[in-house]
Amino acid sequence: MTDPRSVGSAALPRLVGARVARREDPRLLTGQGSYVDDHRPARLLYAAFLRSPHAHARIVSIDASAALALSGVTAVLTGEEIARASKPVRAASKTPAVKVTSFPPLALGKVRHVGEAVAMVAAESRYVAEDAAERIVVEYAPLPVVTDMEGALEAASPLVHEEAGTNLLVAREFARGDVDAALASAAVVVRERFRFHRHTAICMENRGCLAEYATGSGTLTLRSSAQCPGIVRDVLSDLLDLPENRIRVVAEDVGGGFGAKASLYPEEIATCVMARRLGRPVKWIGDRREDLLATSHAWDEIIEAELGLDRDGAIVGLRALVTADVGAYSIYPWTAAIEPVQTISFLPGPYRVPTYRGRTRGVATCKTPLGPYRGVGRPPAVFVIEGLMDRAARRLGLDPTEIRLRNFIRDEDFPYKSPSGIVWDRSSFTGSLLRAREALGYDAVRAEQTQARAAGRWLGIGVASYVELTGIGSAIPVSPGMPIATGTEAATIRFDPAGKVTAVFGVASHGQGLETTLAQIVADEVGVPIEDIRVVHGDTALSPYGTGTYASRSLVLAGGAAIMAGRAVREKMLVIAGHLLEADPADLVPADGRLAVRGMPDRSVTVREIARAAYTGAKQLPKGLEPGLEATRFYDPYYGTASNATHVAVVEVDRATCQVSVLRYLVVEDCGRMVNPLIVDGQVHGGVAQGLGAALLEEIVHDDHGQLLSGTLMDYVVPSACEVPWMEVHHLETPSPVTLGGFRGMGEGGTIGAPAAIANAVADALAPLGVEVAELPATPERIFRLVARATR
Amino acid sequence: MKPPKFEYHAPRTVDEALALLGRYGGDAKVLAGGQSLMPLLNFRLARPAALVDLNRIPSLAFIEESGGGVRLGAMTRQRTIEFSPVIAQRVPLLKEATRWVGHLPIRTRGTVGGSIAHADPSAEYPAVLTALEGEVVARGAKGERVIKAADLFQTYLTTNLTPDEILTEVRLPAMAAGTGYALEEFARRHGDFAIIGIAAVVVRDGQRCKTARLATAGAGPVPVRLRAAEEILERDGLGEAAIDAAARKATELVDPDSDIHGSADYRRHLTGVLTKRALVRAMGVARG
Amino acid sequence: MMTVRLKVNGVAHEGRCEPRKLLVDFIREDLGLTGTHVGCEHGICGACTIMVNGESARSCIMLAVQADGAELMTVEGLMQDGKLHPLQEAFREHHGLQCGFCTPGMLMTALDFLRTNPSPSDGEIREGISAVLCRCTGYQGIVNAVRAAAATLRGGR
């Protein structure tokens, strides 16, 4: 093959699809990143929060005098004071399924979970701020604590939010057909009560923010470790009663987000209020204890589900009840509905499910609020449906891959409307499973398992196939009924007169490598070398309207916008070049970064000359053509697109210690057209590692008083390199028929498939004992108990 | 998570350090590697009036062979132990245990004296000290005393050192050539403190077991010497049945507590599992 | 307040701080070297790992006053003559970083690890880098990068 660059008249090589090394790396590798905590403006004050030691208590009084008396302390803010400067957050919802409740930035009247912010101190250093916070005297009158989600639904239960009149904040149902009749006449019904315990994201960078209020111009600048600067800007405008054009939210380098930094947090509001009040910059950098207490948690669901099948293993019906412990507050903008509704929406998976009834309940308790986290609802949903499929396969004597192949939505079924109303576009459900079987050497591994079992070893193979909705457009809310629109993103592509490109986006990369992948797309569309492109993101003052990076949307939405804006700019370049060369733009071809008249390589102009002409005007431009060379385009994929994958885990359970080791891990994923395989692999690896943590290691544990028992990184066990296996990642590239560029989102998938695949593998390993895995994480302790019960 | 205020002293000699401890009358804390004390300070779970930093006392960092044993200055770093030829040759169990202590950057700072004085029941060094029947030397205002391992550990994070005493030296008997040894440990994540750890030492004489030593980490508030299990081996030798019996016995000898990483039942079960594994591996290493 | 004199990346610095000031805060705030990160302040995550007198150590569980007279190296000192260190090159080549937050600590840890073990197996690499938690990469790119850097370093630059 010839290298396109070596051919005189050819275009630059296409970058979409290439393993381009990341453009953000040089600064991050040399310690030159720009995270929130790296900023230290003059006259900076440092903030610390006093947090509630009680899970549920009335605040009787707060006395901050001793704190204020401490040298170096500038101010203390309490719930009552902040209520005068900011409205409480109310994650409104358009659906009656959600009861709207208030989330005050600092506790007002009562505290509802351990770690809730009660007061804020601003001081000359974080050290002094912490000294001062300790000296604030709060008198609490303890209230009965609500920690058990099912108990919280009983009539006698104390209420977390009196204004709601109930702890049931979310109730929703999806139904298709007569599931009761279908299950009554099914040949086989498998049922289980599944439990997926509480989890949290653990971004290596804790949350933090830095607010500066310019009193002269009345403008507020908030640097925040946020995934969604646009959303934060919009809501701050409302809460603080400042117009949006006077609020700038900046998220430069962010040390991981995984959904947990995609919500508005009380500390952001309080920091803005403090900065505005004092007229000095104020910075709050959360520590790890605060992160574990006050960054949103995930999952924490009990899912009772029944799956009916006919004699051939075809699904006839699925019935489920999801109960989620949504914690103390409804998080903005997603509301308390995001996790439980997402779980019930995606429960049917990639299968043809003719009848369905899924009910879901989100229950308030005195714990940290639940929020979005990588996969949102789908890791539990996939754990459940894939667990049921394996149980059914065992009952019917079918191979787990065979039962899936019999039930997948087939190629001829697309577009397929799921029982919860989601429409799946053309995907590779069957293809990914077949490819996974082949890549694993499935039959050989099964044979190995037979031998291992004969030798008394507990070896298991687990398969999980899933489909997720990504790149969601304006027709579907990311979370049901939520108050904001997230269906569009924009790109501005701008040439400067020297021929270099600045591409500005409203998304906010925090590890996904969007500075690279979006530059690849722009390079291809505009026809300039990637070195000449600078991607700017995560700054509401610089970018066209956008919301941020979450829900596997950025590459699809911002990538689509980049294509549109790139094409618009390119068109104009051709017009200008045609004018300069006195040729028809249609006759122009790219040549070594220039545009030349077809067949006449000597008659050409450089990109730089075109750009200069665009800003020079006069005779350089065709009559009537507006000067300048830039375009802003908005993209709305309307529905969004599907991404799917099959994960396979091969595990061994140590018979003596009950420890699970993952011996092999294989992923066949389909994210449509890949922009950068290096980055796709990295996203899958990271997602699987988090899913593995969820399956085996990580658990947020509270005691009956709502005290957090997993409050350090010693006790909340995030996997290290020794616990994560080597991962084999294979790609299918089924271009999405419904998105520009054919891209599908893929940031979350790894975490969606891994818990189910690992749980199924553990269950398969223990199958000779007749043991099922219905509870995650499958810690050695839990497996020990399962085994003990089975062998007793 | 910033430490509360304290005064700070970095004495050059043990005498100076002792004088400082005396001056604060129990309100000062000794700072060694800081790998346990600093996290406690950052969480504000420890609030000493002053820190007496031993890191600038050169006389506390040494490894010396003497008589039938090895003497380690309290401030000897875990990393130094890991790469010490003397330790590898004379007390290989300590070297093996060291690989289980946190991670290399932790061992750069962490000290043998700190690990033992801290008396975390899940830590490896206290188990090794117990299994090898080592001793520590403590100095205080009233002079020096030698404390046997069996007498040192009182309960969680508590030794019988008084607040004005400094642990200056750790003494371990050399392991005779051919001694079998192993440290088996179970933790949920590599480098974490043990849920259960077992240190095993066996001296073989043909099929007989001249001496067996077993000590636990994580199986109770202090390291537990599994004497009754050792006796089974010393009586019945190192055959499979004897090892099984010893492992079974071990589960009866411990009284672990439950926490979020493991219940008492599970820890007891692991005590048996790891005792067996440690003995089997120690046997494999043993000659004689 | 106490005086701290030390060398960081070959440059001498002097500062004054309270005894309780953590070394990592001194490096970041007083010296303005923000490449070293803070992730947990209790010694677990490794984001703050730097070289102290040639050996890797956690700067969140060391006091600044303890570093008086020491020679430190931080991620900012890894580049030589304007060229990326082979570890940095390999991290880029093998996608050993995503958000970059663990990266400085990971690089310092890998540097020390490869000095003690220049020809590690993959298992040993995993054990070595298990000192630092990374939430983004699943470690695969990091293992690949450290393996590649080890080969480069063995072969001389």
Ligand SMILES: Cc1cc2nc3c(=O)[nH]c(=O)nc-3n(C[C@H](O)[C@H](O)[C@H](O)COP(=O)(O)OP(=O)(O)OC[C@H]3O[C@@H](n4cnc5c(N)ncnc54)[C@H](O)[C@@H]3O)c2cc1C
């Ligand atoms: C991430 C991480 C993982 C770890 N994993 C393990 C592990 O798996 N196993 C393990 O055993 N340890 C582990 N540790 C702890 C580490 O080994 C510590 O080094 C050790 O527990 C304490 O030693 P130190 O020298 O750091 O003591 P310091 O932290 O300085 O002191 C600990 C306590 O002992 C007292 N003390 C110290 N030295 C003396 C002395 N000479 N005389 C009197 N009192 C003294 C101090 O006052 C303090 O109360 C880990 C630490 C971290 C941060």
Ligand code: FES
């Ligand atoms: S910040 Fe130092 S180890 Fe986490």
Ligand code: FES
């Ligand atoms: S790259 Fe984000 S934590 Fe490692």
